[in-house]
Amino acid sequence: MSIGSTRGETRPEWARRQERERRHRRAKSRLRLPFAVAAACWAVLLLWLAAVYPAFTGDAPEPGAPLYAAAVRAVHTGPAALAQTAAAAFALGYLVAALARFGVRGRYSGPVAVALAALPPTAALVVSAAPAAVTTLAALLLTGAGLRLLARRAEGAPERGGPAQRLDLAVLFTAVCALALTGTRGAGTALAAAAVLLLCLPRVRARIALLTAAALAVPIALALLGHPASPSGDLRPLRAADLALAQHRAAAPLGPVLTAVAPPADWDAAGADCSATAALTDRWNTATARRAEDELASAWRQLLRDHPDRVLDARLCRARIAWAVRAGDGGPHAATGVPGPAAGARGLWHPLHAAATWSRTLLRAPQLDWLLWRGALWAYLGLAAAALHAWRHRTGALVPVAGAAVLGTQLALTAAAADQDYRTMGAALFLGPLLLTLATVRTRRTD
Known part of the structure; x- marks a missing residue:
């Protein structure tokens, strides 16, 4: 019997009870932040959905993701957009919880997450009947899972498993599967991001490889069964x-x-x-x-x-949309593509619909294009903040893990970008501002 266990057994009952209560309070405090952020974000996104109901881009998702189109047709556009708002709220709360493991306080990350749920460029993407909404949310979940697994590695507890690690691996599997089911570009993003995680998380490498292979096999299995879930695309x-x-x-x-x-x-x-x-x-x-x-x-x-x-x-x-901070000027198609609302997106309450339309029109000023509608700037700022945090706390793997999903998106767009649609870099519009909060951490929290 070890000395530590002997001391624990010889302590009075009241001391052991106080220790259990202290651990319980600590666990509750860790859960309070992501639940509060998720609830606030969902409330804001529900207002956006009410403003543009049934969905911002209407009832006809663009081609390229037949499984998504089939799902929208099966449950109808409004419920599909509602499910996306719930998924976005969970993803934002989950990512805020992951950043808290690296010392980011909720007073910084929480308001940023709520602002992302409220701003027209990001909110309109979430409530759109578009495959880009799924790829963006999957990128958020993948980044959150990677950061949480990295934090467990830094704390020296990746082998212990437990419910928390099982949750992270389940989220990672769901994210990779969702990316693979949105088409070849999403599958390329998933492969690139998974490769980065395999390099940076050696102690859970076998589990990540197995889950990634299983997720990528889902669209292949559906295709073999006759559903074009993973088309090669029209080249x-x-x-x-x-x-x-x-x-x-x-x-x-x-x-x-x-x-x-x-x-x-x-x-x-x-x-x-x-x-x-x-x-x-x-x-x-x-x-x-x-x-x-x-x-x-x-x-x-x-x-x-x-x-x-x-x-x-x-x-x-x-692929300029993936790498360039500013739009080009070489022809009418060089400008940042921002799809407008569908004719049927009239909302449930006219004043709310008018306010959403006015705010979105206001932020379409050309001088704000590089700041609000292009993800490249936020990708670079987020990675710079991650690099600063990694330098301060000697966690070099933070930079590739935090940037895996965005890098995968950029590489996939380099291979197969079709236009300058801002939604293709939606992951950077969400992740960049949240990763920027890493710059606020000067000393590591001990709790």
């Missing part, structure tokens, strides 16, 4: 946009098949406006492009063999 617009930029950079004779898809002048104009695939797809003959899929793929592969720099140039041009 024609991406490849054609690459060809258009190459044609604009160095004009060459177009084959008869490509000329039938779009006139040479349209190819050149789309190359000059390389920020979105719509610069060409708005001009081309859709039926002819569908029939010429093999010829487009062959021409793109030849371009990749002969001039890979032009393919990379086109991809980086469209």
